[in-house]
Amino acid sequence: MEFDPDLEIRPASGSRVTTFTRGEDLFHAGEAGLAWRIRSGVVRLDRLGETGREFGGLALAGDVLGAETLLLGQYSFSARALTDVFIEPWASSPEAATPHMLLQALSSSKERQADSLALRSGTPEHRISQLLAVMGRGLAHGQRIARVVLPQLRDIAEMTGLTVETVSRTISRLNRSGSLELGGTLRAKQVSIDLQSSLLT
Template identity: 40%
Template sequence: MSLQTLQAKPTAALNRPCRIRRITRGQCIYFEGDRGQPWQLVSGIVRLDRSEQGENQFASLALAGDLLGIETLLDANYAFQATALTECAIEPWRMPLADAGKRAVLRTLISAEQRAADLIAIRTGQPLERVRRLMLLLAGGSNAGLLPTKLALPKLCDMADITGLASETVCRSISELRRQGVLTRKGQRSALVSMVDLSELECPTEQ
């Protein structure tokens, strides 16, 4: 999808004044097949699903800074269902005209492409390693720095879908991260993560 193609098909929604929209945890932002406009995720984590044989199947994740529903610039219908895994903020997005803005869009699309590869890796390997990779991804990976990072946690069932594990297995892996001092729970919806320990943690391999 080229920037020239995107720019060639503006929608009326792109000309509306920008405004922040707050989304509660678990709220659906838009449904697959609905008509709509593109959004930028200001904060939070969003799950993208696609309908397969009448059931929603996990497709991808969107993190702060990502674009949501950009496919509506070519086809007014959303290709995925977007659901907030944590409290989120979104705002209407319009195609930038300046070259600097276009480069920013390219960086966003490249980042989303890299995340797609990371999500494939998250669904392979031992359970603890999958959960460790997920925590790194949600915390911003190497861009998060070395200081402990407060991380908003998705629901256990969502983490299970993302990693391809059973909810009980994810729960045990999180307990193991806590036991090793890598993660400290802060209530039901957040945790404090030691990025150094999480990055350096060596998970057992399958025998």
């Protein structure tokens, strides 16, 4: 709906791809740089607020990062990789961006805005399921079961507006109740989720 499922596997001609690993920063607010398009992965955006960095949005495969540099000459947000991320340059100049590209970016930006807000609605169970579902959609298109590498609990807590302790307790509870399946090492814990689970309704 909001993006083409094939986008992240169809290479753009002659474009160079940059890679980031989970936890790495892609760029910081205030810096100058290019605009990027996410080939695959999930990125967290932060605005420098009064109390340090505060969550400012999500970006998934197909979304555009840092389009504001074409207008302002610098990034307005900091970007951090929640999963391993592949990005490619998007448009080097305002003229290089076609109306269609821009409209698509604008449209999916609004979708992502609603997604981000949903992370702060409802019970802790609902919020975390929502986050994992969004990340799953950004990683495994069309599949029913998605395997997601958990971000750090601190990241989850900041995005959902909960505390680390509550996040930890909630994930344990979801795991015990079978809504979730934990795997992987303790450092890079993986989660299998059912994207059609009743938790997301």
